Amino acid sequence: MTRNTLILFLIVFGDMMGFSVIFPLFPETIRHYIQLGNDPIFTGIYQLAEFLAEDKGNVFLIVLFGGILGSIYSILQFIFSPIWGRLSDNIGRKPILLFTSFGNLMGYVIWLFSASFTGFVLSRLITGAMGGNISVASASMADSTSIKDRAKGMGMIGAGIGLGFVFGPFLGGLLSGSELPQIFPSLSKISFTIFSTSACISLLIALFTLILIFGFYKETLPKLNGKLTDSDQASEVNEKSIHPIFDMFSTRFRTLFSISFIYLLFIFSFSGFEFCLNFFLNTEFAFTPKQIGLTFLYIGSIIILIQGGVVRRLSGKVAEVKIAIAGTVFLIFGYLGLDIFSLNTVLLFIFLGLLAVGSALLHPSLSSIASLRSSANHQGRSLGIFRAFGSLARAFAPISFALIYFQKGPYLVFAVCIGFSLLFGMLLLVIREHKREVL
Numbered sequence: 001m002t003r004n005t006l007i008l009f010l011i012v013f014g015d016m017m018g019f020s021v022i023f024p025l026f027p028e029t030i031r032h033y034i035q036l037g038n039d040p041i042f043t044g045i046y047q048l049a050e051f052l053a054e055d056k057g058n059v060f061l062i063v064l065f066g067g068i069l070g071s072i073y074s075i076l077q078f079i080f081s082p083i084w085g086r087l088s089d090n091i092g093r094k095p096i097l098l099f100t101s102f103g104n105l106m107g108y109v110i111w112l113f114s115a116s117f118t119g120f121v122l123s124r125l126i127t128g129a130m131g132g133n134i135s136v137a138s139a140s141m142a143d144s145t146s147i148k149d150r151a152k153g154m155g156m157i158g159a160g161i162g163l164g165f166v167f168g169p170f171l172g173g174l175l176s177g178s179e180l181p182q183i184f185p186s187l188s189k190i191s192f193t194i195f196s197t198s199a200c201i202s203l204l205i206a207l208f209t210l211i212l213i214f215g216f217y218k219e220t221l222p223k224l225n226g227k228l229t230d231s232d233q234a235s236e237v238n239e240k241s242i243h244p245i246f247d248m249f250s251t252r253f254r255t256l257f258s259i260s261f262i263y264l265l266f267i268f269s270f271s272g273f274e275f276c277l278n279f280f281l282n283t284e285f286a287f288t289p290k291q292i293g294l295t296f297l298y299i300g301s302i303i304i305l306i307q308g309g310v311v312r313r314l315s316g317k318v319a320e321v322k323i324a325i326a327g328t329v330f331l332i333f334g335y336l337g338l339d340i341f342s343l344n345t346v347l348l349f350i351f352l353g354l355l356a357v358g359s360a361l362l363h364p365s366l367s368s369i370a371s372l373r374s375s376a377n378h379q380g381r382s383l384g385i386f387r388a389f390g391s392l393a394r395a396f397a398p399i400s401f402a403l404i405y406f407q408k409g410p411y412l413v414f415a416v417c418i419g420f421s422l423l424f425g426m427l428l429l430v431i432r433e434h435k436r437e438v439l
Contacts, residue, residue: 016164077391081132085384103130143220152315269420272401306360327361
């Protein structure tokens with residue numbers, strides 16, 4: 001592991017941890033703003049949630065409200081991820097990572113001092129736009145790894161994301177019972193947001209990430225380091241599209257589109273499943289919030305172990321497409337098991353383990369395929385488009401699967417996930433391995 005590779009891992013880990021601190025706080029945060037009321041933006045979103053809820057109860061209303069807020073964040077990632085990626089191909093990875101990390105820091109500052117719902121939404125808008133920098137970190141990892149080790153590098157990115165999603169919610173929940181004025185009475189005259197200690201932790205994590213990039217990260221863009229090959233230089237194309245996502249309509253990018261579409265199907269189904277898992281564990285197994293948190297810790301730990309260990313060992317020995325197909329098989333058996341045998345707690349954790357393994361294999365292998373099908377001077381744009389498809393899936397999965405869950409029950413959710421997995425599994429079978437496309 002090189003120094004820059006470790007720094008990229010820490011950047012992604014910090015970004016995801018700061019972003020996910022708020023996850024366990026969402027329900028109470030929403031209830032807090034419901035009590036405050038008198039905010040035009042809050043009223044508009046609340047009325048939309050009421051319309052979609054169709055009198056299914058207050059819990060479903062809060063779930064939809066949180067889903068709408070999450071969708072706004074993901075839509076902004078969908079818009080900005082390709083933009084940051086393409087800009088990083090032109091001016092370098094470091095300037096974009098610095099800019100987006102500073103933007104994240106400002107977003108968390110606004111969250112910390114947001115006494116109104118409008119301020120809270122503004123902070124989510126800013127961090128959503130800046131959160132697209134994962135594509136830049138992925139491109140930098142691609143710059144730093146050989147073709148043989150590409151899956152290994154993407155596995156480290158995936159492990160950083162996984163660790164962030166494990167420790168972020170843990171910190172958020174752990175600190176939710178304290179407020180900054182309670183810890184520092186001298187701050188009692190300052191107006192803070194609810195859960196100010198958790199917001200402050202996100203801010204400090206963002207500050208640490210910014211310092212890490214500024215002081216220790218070294219530029220990896222090949223054309224700035226003089227490392228472009230003749231074939232990479234020959235692949236330069238004029239970028240005339242208004243937004244990089246429109247490049248997908250060119251026949252030149254059909255392979256990238258195929259991989260990105262598979263990624264969209266995978267993320268849409270898996271993130272929808274994760275969203276509904278909270279309610280499934282609570283209603284079918286009577287799990288407490290603590291038990292649900294430990295269940296997600298179990299899933300996250302398996303993902304981290306697979307991406308940080310197994311994928312690293314398979315990299316260069318097994319083709320990425322084969323790893324992705326294996327991951328799809330694990331997903332199908334996991335969903336199928338939950339659909340048929342999930343009322344036994346022991347079997348529940350076995351099938352959740354299969355799903356964790358499947359997800360852990362698919363994430364880095366699909367990222368690696370998208371990277372390998374791109375030339376060195378377009379890694380940022382290609383991985384930005386690839387990540388954007390995942391953000392688009394996350395924008396609509398929570399609301400879509402919440403509607404299925406509350407109208408038809410959890411077992412239809414599992415069946416839908418099986419259908420999506422079969423679909424993108426068949427698409428993987430038709431993709432030829434290791435054919436690099438000049439993008």
